[in-house]
Amino acid sequence: RKKIAVMTSGGDSPGMNAAVRAVVRTGIHYGCDVFAVYEGYEGLLKGGEYLRQMKWEDVRGWLSEGGTLIGTARCMEFRERWGRKQAAGNLISQGIDALIVCGGDGSLTGADLFRSEWPSLVEELVKDGKFTQEQVEPYQNLTIVGLVGSIDNDMAGTDSTIGAYSALERIIEMVDYIDETAKSHSRAFVVEVMGRHCGWLALMAGIATGADYIFIPERAVPHGKWQEELKEVCQRHRNKGRRNNTVIVAEGALDDQLNPVTADDVKNVLLDLGLDTKVTILGHVQRGGTAVAHDRWLATLQGVDSVKAVLEMTPQTPSPLIGILENKIIRMPLVESVKMTKSVATAIENKDFDKAISLRDTEFIE
Ligand code: ATP
Numbered sequence: 001r002k003k004i005a006v007m008t009s010g011g012d013s014p015g016m017n018a019a020v021r022a023v024v025r026t027g028i029h030y031g032c033d034v035f036a037v038y039e040g041y042e043g044l045l046k047g048g049e050y051l052r053q054m055k056w057e058d059v060r061g062w063l064s065e066g067g068t069l070i071g072t073a074r075c076m077e078f079r080e081r082w083g084r085k086q087a088a089g090n091l092i093s094q095g096i097d098a099l100i101v102c103g104g105d106g107s108l109t110g111a112d113l114f115r116s117e118w119p120s121l122v123e124e125l126v127k128d129g130k131f132t133q134e135q136v137e138p139y140q141n142l143t144i145v146g147l148v149g150s151i152d153n154d155m156a157g158t159d160s161t162i163g164a165y166s167a168l169e170r171i172i173e174m175v176d177y178i179d180e181t182a183k184s185h186s187r188a189f190v191v192e193v194m195g196r197h198c199g200w201l202a203l204m205a206g207i208a209t210g211a212d213y214i215f216i217p218e219r220a221v222p223h224g225k226w227q228e229e230l231k232e233v234c235q236r237h238r239n240k241g242r243r244n245n246t247v248i249v250a251e252g253a254l255d256d257q258l259n260p261v262t263a264d265d266v267k268n269v270l271l272d273l274g275l276d277t278k279v280t281i282l283g284h285v286q287r288g289g290t291a292v293a294h295d296r297w298l299a300t301l302q303g304v305d306s307v308k309a310v311l312e313m314t315p316q317t318p319s320p321l322i323g324i325l326e327n328k329i330i331r332m333p334l335v336e337s338v339k340m341t342k343s344v345a346t347a348i349e350n351k352d353f354d355k356a357i358s359l360r361d362t363e364f365i366e
Pocket of ligand 1: 076
């Protein structure tokens, strides 16, 4: 019987439970034993009770649960070769040679590295006397399949990531609340949302709530000039009769000299314009709560396909990432997507904002 493990890693995102549920049940449907790795890579290093076999009913009701019920963690030891060797030993002890990872680009990079090192890790485990050659014989290759769980929607090559639409929904609900009180007092509000290298949440929330101005890292504002433009836009909207102003700032917003643009910087400009201005930093409410319908079905369809991918892969198949493109669930090489995702951050670091925008591959940003 094929033994498959599933884990969640990096920052939690709504829909991760739906993904785990789909993997568990699809695996069982295809006659596999499915294990959940608790606490991300930390659990993989600890082994034992952190690797639990899941039954069909263990994931009942998980579609409507927020966060990740199998836990997630950041694990420094998995970045070290010795840590990955320990993890390989724990998987072999349970007879597992396939791992489905739901996480961000860091988690998926780690997973692919783990796969490429696997044969040499197994060899070393035999040399160390942990296993005999005979024992490791059936486990010469590790299969890795990636699912992207991220509220930022920051993975290249896929239209949406598991959790992004839930976070967006939470943000616009909060901005709607803020707008009501703002209108009552004729105030301006600066709302900071998550997104360190990716402005998708800020951009989409701004469009969905009709914000006056949006600050995102990919479309850096002109150094020393954005202040006047912001004032002009907000004043113009006031002149048209608007009683409030809303400005959305991604936490990674920059000017074109790579200086951060913070919610407080924006607030000071609006105060200077004479507007009664408040700042709201939405913080972790953006991550919490249950997944919206989009993330539930996305995680379910992708979870199903991740098990199919495990069963179809050969040792030569590059590790796939399950994505969605034009409403179709697709598989793409994990390494390529991670590389393209990193190149957006590099383009921003190099002040090549046009390139960053073109790599984002979204018409909305224009
Ligand atoms: P998020 O989008 O929420 O930041 P992420 O998956 O990118 O999610 P990271 O903190 O980058 O989050 O990675 C999660 C874990 O994955 C790390 O704590 C580490 O254990 C493992 N990891 C990340 N990068 C690597 C790497 N290059 N090599 C080995 N392991 C890695």
